[in-house]
Amino acid sequence: MAYIVAATGNKHKLEEYAQLLADQNIQLKSLNDYPNYPEPEENGSSFKENAEIKALAACKYCDVPAFADDSGLEVEALDGRPGIHSSRYAATDAERIAKLLKELEGKENRRARFVCVIAIAANGEVIETFEGEVTGTILEAPRGENGFGYDPVFQPDGFDKSFAELTQEEKNRISHRANAYAKALEFVEDEMSILDDDF
Numbered sequence: 281m282a283y284i285v286a287a288t289g290n291k292h293k294l295e296e297y298a299q300l301l302a303d304q305n306i307q308l309k310s311l312n313d314y315p316n317y318p319e320p321e322e323n324g325s326s327f328k329e330n331a332e333i334k335a336l337a338a339c340k341y342c343d344v345p346a347f348a349d350d351s352g353l354e355v356e357a358l359d360g361r362p363g364i365h366s367s368r369y370a371a372t373d374a375e376r377i378a379k380l381l382k383e384l385e386g387k388e389n390r391r392a393r394f395v396c397v398i399a400i401a402a403n404g405e406v407i408e409t410f411e412g413e414v415t416g417t418i419l420e421a422p423r424g425e426n427g428f429g430y431d432p433v434f435q436p437d438g439f440d441k442s443f444a445e446l447t448q449e450e451k452n453r454i455s456h457r458a459n460a461y462a463k464a465l466e467f468v469e470d471e472m473s474i475l476d477d478d479f
């Protein structure tokens with residue numbers, strides 16, 4: 281059995297990853313298995329840099345291969361904001377959504393994309409990074425109860441539902457995270473030996 285640590289304690293992300301990994305012969309651990317883990321400062325200037333910082337720190341601390349993602353929402357009319365500051369844009373999901381809708385008031389261009397970069401680290405170094413994206417538009421008002429974050433106001437291209445109106449399974453077929461993940465998984469399957477460390 282191969283092991284990998286997901287460098288996150290985020291329940292929603294872990295659920296998505298667990299579902300994505302369900303058919304693989306890979307055991308998923310998370311930072312919840314390491315209660316004293318000292319979170320590194322996410323001071324990178326891109327999704328890629330932040331993903332690398334998180335994967336490397338987890339790999340070194342847990343002494344096993346690790347992966348981390350950094351993700352966020354880039355809105356065209358806001359010159360790519362909130363971007364890498366998506367989680368710090370406001371205090372709660374509801375406030376983040378309210379702030380976003382306020383900033384977009386009166387703006388015709390509501391194009392946006394979710395971006396996710398996954399970094400894999402093993403043996404104390406970053407091995408590879410993978411980027412996924414999903415494009416769409418920001419709705420005028422929140423819709424749906426599923427998912428998390430900006431899901432209620434993001435409508436992916438080709439759908440007439442928000443991310444929060446899709447089931448997790450439907451979201452996982454098209455999401456930025458699933459997209460980056462598919463690329464990462466393909467790499468991991470080819471390079472399975474990087475996961476052969478024992479816990």
Ligand code: IMP
Nearest residue numbers: 349350351352353366367428429430431
């Ligand atoms: P991270 O944990 O640093 O990657 O934070 C990313 C932030 O971007 C989250 O806290 C959310 O606000 C937002 N985000 C990332 N992925 C998603 C998604 O799939 N749906 C909704 N919001 C997301």
